[in-house]
Amino acid sequence: MLRRAIVASLACSIGSALPTGSAALAAAPHTVLPAETLWSISVANNLTTRTVAVYNGLPEQAQLLAGTTVYVPTVQEGAAALASGAPAVAPTPNVGAADGADTGGPVGVGSTATIAPAPGMGHVPSPYGELPLLPAAADAWNAMRAEALSVYGIDIFPGGPLSAYRTYEQQAQLYQAFLAGSGAPANPPGTSSHELGTAVDVGTPEMRRVIDQTGWKYGWSKVHGPDEWWHVDYVGR
Numbered sequence: 473m474l475r476r477a478i479v480a481s482l483a484c485s486i487g488s489a490l491p492t493g494s495a496a497l498a499a500a501p502h503t504v505l506p507a508e509t510l511w512s513i514s515v516a517n518n519l520t521t522r523t524v525a526v527y528n529g530l531p532e533q534a535q536l537l538a539g540t541t542v543y544v545p546t547v548q549e550g551a552a553a554l555a556s557g558a559p560a561v562a563p564t565p566n567v568g569a570a571d572g573a574d575t576g577g578p579v580g581v582g583s584t585a586t587i588a589p590a591p592g593m594g595h596v597p598s599p600y601g602e603l604p605l606l607p608a609a610a611d612a613w614n615a616m617r618a619e620a621l622s623v624y625g626i627d628i629f630p631g632g633p634l635s636a637y638r639t640y641e642q643q644a645q646l647y648q649a650f651l652a653g654s655g656a657p658a659n660p661p662g663t664s665s666h667e668l669g670t671a672v673d674v675g676t677p678e679m680r681r682v683i684d685q686t687g688w689k690y691g692w693s694k695v696h697g698p699d700e701w702w703h704v705d706y707v708g709r
């Protein structure tokens with residue numbers, strides 16, 4: 473019953489984040505190269521960082537991951553996004569990493585849905601908004617994050633909007649993308665720890681290293697997905 477409520481809530485939030493027009497499709501997808509930033513991509517396209525950030529539904533200080541996709545709007549599209557304040561890029565849940573076998577890397581920045589809080593779940597901060605996890609897993613994550621920030625000076629967060637909890641339907645989309653050859657390896661729906669709200673795909677190897685050192689104190693560790701450095705699980709304390 474709880475799960476049903478969560479699914480309904482996510483479906484609503486994603487629906488409300490959809491663009492109202494289709495002009496956004498004229499924007500050019502750009503695959504992020506190593507060391508590229510939102511700023512460098514914006515400057516290279518004669519746009520302000522703020523324009524590209526708003527257009528993609530990202531904070532201006534968002535860290536971009538190499539290999540992910542951002543959309544570079546035309547000047548007109550960028551101006552329209554700034555005027556409305558709403559992201560123009562449709563959420564694309566199957567762009568990024570699945571898991572348990574994820575999709576070849578953390579979930580892409582190209583998938584820019586900002587997920588609204590889910591009732592009954594805990595939440596952890598991310599560049600995509602507060603992402604849901606099982607309450608105990610979220611509490612432990614946030615405690616671990618506090619130590620990561622204070623001791624290591626490193627923030628830890630899910631690498632994409634689907635890098636924490638996923639609904640069965642979201643996992644199914646990732647799996648279908650994998651079968652179709654457009655997504656990296658993903659577990660079949662019903663078999664991913666992301667569907668339990670007890671897994672996170674972190675954004676960078678640096679975050680993973682911090683969790684390797686401190687996670688044991690909080691019940692977070694590397695359990696599933698041996699070939700996926702980004703995937704960590706909550707196993708309880």
Ligand SMILES: [Zn+2]
Pocket residue numbers: 570571572574666671672673697702703704
């Ligand atoms: Zn994962």
